[in-house]
Amino acid sequence: MKARGIxxxxxxxxxxxxxxxxxxxxxxxxxxxxxxIEDVHSxxxxxxxxxxxxxxVLPGVIYYKTGFLGPKGKRVFLFFRGLLGSGAMILLYxxxxxxxxxxxxxxxxxxxxxxSLLAWIFLKEKYSPWDLLFTLFTITxxxxxxxxxxxxxxxxxxxxxxxxxHLKGTIAALSSAICTASTFVIxxxxxxxxxxxxxxxxxxxxGLIVCVIALSVMxxxxxxHCGKDRFLLILIGLFGLGGQIFxxxxxxxxxxxxxxxxxxxxxxxxxxxxxxxxxxxxTWWTVGGALCVVASSSGTVIRKWRxxxxxxxxxxx
Numbered sequence: 001m002k003a004r005g006i007x008x009x010x011x012x013x014x015x016x017x018x019x020x021x022x023x024x025x026x027x028x029x030x031x032x033x034x035x036x037i038e039d040v041h042s043x044x045x046x047x048x049x050x051x052x053x054x055x056x057v058l059p060g061v062i063y064y065k066t067g068f069l070g071p072k073g074k075r076v077f078l079f080f081r082g083l084l085g086s087g088a089m090i091l092l093y094x095x096x097x098x099x100x101x102x103x104x105x106x107x108x109x110x111x112x113x114x115x116s117l118l119a120w121i122f123l124k125e126k127y128s129p130w131d132l133l134f135t136l137f138t139i140t141x142x143x144x145x146x147x148x149x150x151x152x153x154x155x156x157x158x159x160x161x162x163x164x165x166h167l168k169g170t171i172a173a174l175s176s177a178i179c180t181a182s183t184f185v186i187x188x189x190x191x192x193x194x195x196x197x198x199x200x201x202x203x204x205x206x207g208l209i210v211c212v213i214a215l216s217v218m219x220x221x222x223x224x225h226c227g228k229d230r231f232l233l234i235l236i237g238l239f240g241l242g243g244q245i246f247x248x249x250x251x252x253x254x255x256x257x258x259x260x261x262x263x264x265x266x267x268x269x270x271x272x273x274x275x276x277x278x279x280x281x282x283t284w285w286t287v288g289g290a291l292c293v294v295a296s297s298s299g300t301v302i303r304k305w306r307x308x309x310x311x312x313x314x315x316x317x
Contacts, residue, residue, distance in 0.1 A: 016254025020262040026243035028269035042093035047211035052237030053204035060197040086207025088179035099169030105270035107173035112297040114181035134296040141292030146170040196248040
């Protein structure tokens, strides 16, 4: 039987981009709340967000009759979507906790470049010299933000906190970007044949299992000491859920190129929130790195978008 909510109706023009904008705003607000929380490990925050997602998505899974496992031919993709998606969330939350908000956001925004590379490897899409150039620009941007001592000297300038934490955050954010890119490729592979509630269900369930195992191994599970932190954790769960729903829905009804372009708003919101609410001005190194990463990511998706448009016109002819 065909699950409810999956149909072939043409979506409203621009609806996918609007969903992406809402997703960027909700994710940015959630990351701001995360920066305000004290003494709660990023894995624990991720686990609490997964619990909220499971609680809110479960009624949708039941109502739309998607089943808890999904179509047999799609279960492997859904499993890796959940594993890589939750991994990206955990790594990103850790990066937010140990480095400036704007720095972490800019690095994770490099995911479109890695999407092109992974699409070339797994989906057999073309990888041109332009894609290689954009990759090099992205690496340059990440280096400007990380500022490794072997390039910038033993005295690393304008680093917030210890350089060790900054480097760990950079590695975590970059790993999160690669996991996110893998998720994008999987979601495009699955398409609209799987309801977005089921996709998020896998994300939440597998993410919770991973978080519980990690917390048991690290032995860092602690309840927040004050009411403010508990309230912020609830808001992170709600805003993170909303952002995940809108992003998944956007990727199902809109091409990956326009969605990735609109996601540049992630960087804009991060800079605005860091200045207004955290009273921390981004360094010129971060601004330079942001320009490199945003330019390369935007260049990647614009080129892919134009290429796919030309191929569609050629097919029609």
